[in-house]
Amino acid sequence: MKHIYDVEVLPLPAPSAVSSLSTEERANVLDLLFEPSTQLHTLSVPLLQSETFSTYPDLIAAVGAQLSALADSPSTSDAKWLEDILSSHPRLGATKVESEQSAAEQAQLKGSEEEAAALLKLNEEYEVKFPGLRYVVFVNGRSRQEVMEDMKLRIDGGDLGGERIAAIRL
Incomplete structure (x- = not known):
């Protein structure tokens, strides 16, 4: 699940004011x-109303704790809910993305048509290996080749639980 590390560049209210905002x-x-996600809204909008945060990293950590609780749950419906949230992240190399942050991140992965085809194939392999998930990584400053090598390693590792945790932490 992508989240912004430099929240100061986003048009956000003061973190302490979030609890007083409308739904x-x-x-x-x-x-x-x-990323925009109806399931994340259902899970976390009430948290943002009931708690006051002094910083956005604190808010992000609280949402991360909610996601981690879903990952740790033995319930198959919780696992499905988490997968729906995590799969809201666009595929790497996607041309159509909903958030400006993802569009900027995707722009860093521009390459040749051959590289785009290889990335598409890796996305497909990843999604077959880890049904319900999308490959998520912090792209900033990394080349397409570095990202694709990381993707191959994670596919070969085959750790579904680890991939859920990695997606939550990213």
């Missing part, structure tokens, strides 16, 4: 920090 505005905060 729609709290959902918008989540969309700016993560």
